[in-house]
Amino acid sequence: MELKKVISKCAETRDSFYLYDEKGILESVENLKSNFPETEFLYSIKCNPDPRVIRCVFGEGFGADAASAGEVRLAHEAGLPSEKIFYSAPGKSDNDIEETITSSVIIADSIDEIGRVQAAAEKRGMIINIGIRIDPDFTFDSDKGRPSKFGIDEEQAIEFAQNCHYSNIKITGIHVHLKSQELSADVLASYYKKMFRLAEKFEKICGGLEYVNMGSGIGVNYAENEEPLNISSLASDFRSEFERFRSSYPDTKVMIETGRYAVCRSGYYVTKVMDRKVSRGKTYVLLKNTLNAFMRPSLAELVRHYSGESSPAGTEPLFTSEDAFQFLTLKEGVPEETVTLAGNLCTAADVFAADIRMPKLERGDIVIVTNAGSYAAALSPMQFSSQEKPEELFLTKDGKLQ
Numbered sequence: 001m002e003l004k005k006v007i008s009k010c011a012e013t014r015d016s017f018y019l020y021d022e023k024g025i026l027e028s029v030e031n032l033k034s035n036f037p038e039t040e041f042l043y044s045i046k047c048n049p050d051p052r053v054i055r056c057v058f059g060e061g062f063g064a065d066a067a068s069a070g071e072v073r074l075a076h077e078a079g080l081p082s083e084k085i086f087y088s089a090p091g092k093s094d095n096d097i098e099e100t101i102t103s104s105v106i107i108a109d110s111i112d113e114i115g116r117v118q119a120a121a122e123k124r125g126m127i128i129n130i131g132i133r134i135d136p137d138f139t140f141d142s143d144k145g146r147p148s149k150f151g152i153d154e155e156q157a158i159e160f161a162q163n164c165h166y167s168n169i170k171i172t173g174i175h176v177h178l179k180s181q182e183l184s185a186d187v188l189a190s191y192y193k194k195m196f197r198l199a200e201k202f203e204k205i206c207g208g209l210e211y212v213n214m215g216s217g218i219g220v221n222y223a224e225n226e227e228p229l230n231i232s233s234l235a236s237d238f239r240s241e242f243e244r245f246r247s248s249y250p251d252t253k254v255m256i257e258t259g260r261y262a263v264c265r266s267g268y269y270v271t272k273v274m275d276r277k278v279s280r281g282k283t284y285v286l287l288k289n290t291l292n293a294f295m296r297p298s299l300a301e302l303v304r305h306y307s308g309e310s311s312p313a314g315t316e317p318l319f320t321s322e323d324a325f326q327f328l329t330l331k332e333g334v335p336e337e338t339v340t341l342a343g344n345l346c347t348a349a350d351v352f353a354a355d356i357r358m359p360k361l362e363r364g365d366i367v368i369v370t371n372a373g374s375y376a377a378a379l380s381p382m383q384f385s386s387q388e389k390p391e392e393l394f395l396t397k398d399g400k401l402q
């Protein structure tokens with residue numbers, strides 16, 4: 001069934017819902033796999049932990065980038081073995097370590113955490129392979145590192161690895177993630193190049209690595225006028241660096257993480273007009289479950305009001321750009337008007353889009369918000385105001401609704 005018909009059908013009995021389209025997810029995943037055949041991919045569960053979505057992605061051979069003990073559990077429930085679940089997050093508790101030490105590959109985020117994993121392994125009389133997250137002495141656009149709450153500074157990590165006397169842990173991998181949502185193939189390619197040089201250093205210090213996890217960075221074109229990332233050009237630059245690295249280290253797996261690229265564009269948030277009013281000359285269309293159910297469009301409006309910049313740095317995944325979401329309707333053949341799409345919450349910050357052109361909407365009409373597959377349901381304050389949560393629906397590749 002065509003997507004528009006599915007949305008209309010689902011809206012007959014629901015005022016707001018998410019729809020995830022398996023076909024679209026599979027296309028994105030296939031695009032990555034075919035361009036990077038030598039790479040292993042990890043799906044970043046945090047962006048959309050819906051069990052049907054993660055099963056779909058894992059079914060294509062992806063491992064898991066888990067950001068909590070809860071996500072390690074979700075990955076297991078979806079059928080992944082422990083060695084394909086990489087648990088990387090700052091500030092892990094002792095309970096987090098105890099729970100995941102044998103059910104995932106722990107990526108230690110600090111030197112203190114390495115000590116705590118050592119203690120947990122010693123208590124069990126085991127030798128545990130761990131990865132370490134590194135804050136390298138470079139960024140995407142500079143050859144100098146910067147302070148970060150994530151990982152261990154490269155210089156400290158080198159010194160630690162050279163002098164490590166712990167007998168119950170072995171450092172067998174490195175992980176770096178510096179930035180999300182990069183759309184320049186050249187910038188990403190230069191980052192991968194620096195990553196291969198970093199990996200070579202740790203290969204030597206650690207006496208061989210099992211894996212190098214390059215993190216994410218692969219971006220999605222959100223706004224209609226945005227040029228998509230040129231994946232094939234990126235892949236060809238990546239391949240030449242990879243071949244060079246592999247000639248020296250043939251047994252080291254190279255991994256890339258991705259959340260949004262796999263799922264962002266295959267998710268839709270659908271809501272309905274509850275009311276409309278004209279107040280002192282301004283037309284408001286009031287929708288069901290907005291800020292509370294899909295926070296990012298409302299945050300974009302807030303950023304527009306309070307920030308002088310159109311792309312303030314370091315705000316992913318809360319804020320991408322002002323025009324990252326399109327507001328569509330199935331209404332055809334009616335005149336357009338300028339409206340403000342607001343929600344049904346008791347806060348004036350609950351604005352999805354201010355002063356946009358839309359076909360004239362009446363009570364009961366459908367509004368579809370795009371790019372709702374990642375950081376949407378998972379990143380919204382659904383408890384606020386005790387509203388009914390929108391259902392998350394999954395359209396299988398065979399057209400069945402789950």
Ligand SMILES: Cc1ncc(COP(=O)(O)O)c(C=O)c1O
Pocket residue numbers: 044047065088177180181215216217218257258259260261317374
């Ligand atoms: C460590 C790590 N890896 C991967 C991702 C996923 O990023 P994206 O959804 O942009 O692919 C994130 C996002 O916050 C992250 O923190």
